Amino acid sequence: MAIKEGIRTGGRSARVQQSVHSAVRALLQEQDRASLTVPMVAARAGVTPSTIYRRWGELAALLADVAVERLHPDSEPLDTGTLRGDLLAWAEQYLDEMSSEPGRHMMRDVLSSACPGYCTTLLRGQLQTLLDRAQQRGEAGPGVERLLDLLVAPTVFRILFAEAPPSLQQLHELVELALRD
Amino acid sequence: MAIKEGIRTGGRSARVQQSVHSAVRALLQEQDRASLTVPMVAARAGVTPSTIYRRWGELAALLADVAVERLHPDSEPLDTGTLRGDLLAWAEQYLDEMSSEPGRHMMRDVLSSACPGYCTTLLRGQLQTLLDRAQQRGEAGPGVERLLDLLVAPTVFRILFAEAPPSLQQLHELVELALRD
Numbered sequence: 004m005a006i007k008e009g010i011r012t013g014g015r016s017a018r019v020q021q022s023v024h025s026a027v028r029a030l031l032q033e034q035d036r037a038s039l040t041v042p043m044v045a046a047r048a049g050v051t052p053s054t055i056y057r058r059w060g061e062l063a064a065l066l067a068d069v070a071v072e073r074l075h076p077d078s079e080p081l082d083t084g085t086l087r088g089d090l091l092a093w094a095e096q097y098l099d100e101m102s103s104e105p106g107r108h109m110m111r112d113v114l115s116s117a118c119p120g121y122c123t124t125l126l127r128g129q130l131q132t133l134l135d136r137a138q139q140r141g142e143a144g145p146g147v148e149r150l151l152d153l154l155v156a157p158t159v160f161r162i163l164f165a166e167a168p169p170s171l172q173q174l175h176e177l178v179e180l181a182l183r184d
Numbered sequence: 185m186a187i188k189e190g191i192r193t194g195g196r197s198a199r200v201q202q203s204v205h206s207a208v209r210a211l212l213q214e215q216d217r218a219s220l221t222v223p224m225v226a227a228r229a230g231v232t233p234s235t236i237y238r239r240w241g242e243l244a245a246l247l248a249d250v251a252v253e254r255l256h257p258d259s260e261p262l263d264t265g266t267l268r269g270d271l272l273a274w275a276e277q278y279l280d281e282m283s284s285e286p287g288r289h290m291m292r293d294v295l296s297s298a299c300p301g302y303c304t305t306l307l308r309g310q311l312q313t314l315l316d317r318a319q320q321r322g323e324a325g326p327g328v329e330r331l332l333d334l335l336v337a338p339t340v341f342r343i344l345f346a347e348a349p350p351s352l353q354q355l356h357e358l359v360e361l362a363l364r365d
Contacts, residue, residue, distance in 0.1 A: 113345065114292070120347040152350075152358060156341035157333040164294065164340065165332070166301040177333060180361065 022048040023055060027069045036066065036108070063115035070109035071122060080129055086137035086144050090178045093133060094154045095171065101158055102168040110163060126155055145181050153181040203229040204236060208250045217247065217289070244296035251290035252303060261310055267318035267325050271359045274314060275335045276352065282339055283349040291344060307336055326362050334362040 026048035030039055041062050045052040059065040081092045100106045113122050130150045137144045145153075154177055162168045169177075207229035211220055222243050226233040240246040262273045281287045294303050311331045318325045326334075335358055343349045350358075 111295070114295070120345070123346045148354070151341070151346070152338040152354070153334070156337040159345065160332070160337035160340050164291075164301070165304045169333075173329070173333070 019048075019050060019054060019058070023050060023058075023065070024069050024072065027065060028073075039066075041065075063112055067109065067112035067115075070105060070112050071125065073105065073109075080132055082136060086133065086140075086142045087178065087182060089133045089136065090150070090154065090181065091175065093129065094158070094174050094178060097155065098158050098168060098171075098174060102162050107162065110159065123151065123155075126151065130154075150181055153177050200229075200231060200235060200239070204231060204239075204246070205250050205253065208246060209254075220247075222246075244293055248290065248293035248296075251286060251293050252306065254286065254290075261313055263317060267314065267321075267323045268359065268363055270314045270317065271331070271335065271362065272356065274310065275339070275355050275359060278336065279339050279349060279352075279355060283343050288343065291340065304332065304336075307332065311335075331362055334358050 023044060026044050027039075030043060030047055039062065041055050042052050044062075044065070045055050048055075055065060059068065080089065081096075083089050083092055101110065127147050130147045134144045134147060134150075154174070157169055157177060158174070204225060207225050208220075211224060211228060220243065222236050223233050225243075225246070226236050229236075236246060240249060261270065262277075264270050264273055282291065308328050311328045315325045315328060315331075335355070338350055338358060339355070
């Protein structure tokens with residue numbers, strides 16, 4: 004079961020999503036996520052559990068969806084005037100978000116959901132915005148997959164598997180490497 | 185609680201570890217990992233549950249330890265005669281192992297254990313072997329942290345979060361980038 008894209012457009016579907024998301028956010032303020040259940044969320048949202056199972060498949064996918072929405076920036080990535088500046092700003096903000104407690108929870112929720120690819124789709128979109136901007140300025144830039152490998156992957160890998168997140172120094176070196184490519 | 189290093193040296197400690205590991209491997213062939221419990225493992229291994237809790241702290245850490253040992257190569261990484269060849273061989277083998285079912289389970293077990301840094305320690309050791317060999321040949325090479333970021337991180341990130349593991353082509357390009365650095 005996948006987190007559906009496109010369910011953020013109006014109508015009943017959007018209202019259901021909004022009330023289920025609100026219910027999750029409210030419940031998470033009152034209790035530990037480990038004790039959360041689908042029937043609890045359904046009761047709070049005023050929908051049936053089967054509505055939730057039908058749309059999200061499992062609690063982990065719903066939690067991932069809520070977390071992604073919370074971390075999904077409403078605004079365009081910062082325009083600093085150069086690709087180097089844009090990448091540095093984006094990478095530092097991404098590091099901040101992912102190394103925060105909600106960011107770590109989100110990564111774990113996404114991992115236990117059946118649709119991890121959803122996040123990389125969002126990330127590619129953000130990075131492509133920076134690359135399109137660079138192209139309009141006449142700047143050369145790497146491809147979006149290279150940015151995933153050089154900026155996103157080391158950040159996520161080190162937060163999840165190493166002793167510490169990457170340092171800003173390490174992140175800056177990776178931006179330089181991506182630009183040199 | 186950490187997976188202890190150094191408990192692989194002889195004596196009672198090593199015998200306990202060996203029988204607990206064997207018990208886990210045997211039980212995993214008979215039943216789903218989700219239904220495994222510490223008392224079950226203890227009964228099969230002929231130790232008390234508290235022996236397991238004392239050494240591994242939790243089931244996830246024990247499962248991670250068993251999985252890491254299974255994937256931990258007994259032999260030195262392949263010596264192909266050049267750093268490029270060694271890195272390609274190592275990266276391809278790592279990709280194979282991590283994208284396999286046991287590899288994916290291992291990453292998840294390591295994530296739920298309290299000691300994710302243990303794996304990066306093992307990885308650094310393997311990569312350092314390749315770099316030391318290169319140095320003895322008089323070849324210049326990147327640092328071990330750069331190899332973690334450029335070879336390990338994209339492999340792990342794409343297996344866990346993207347639609348597909350990196351392709352061999354992508355992996356080869358990352359090796360070239362690491363060597364150019």
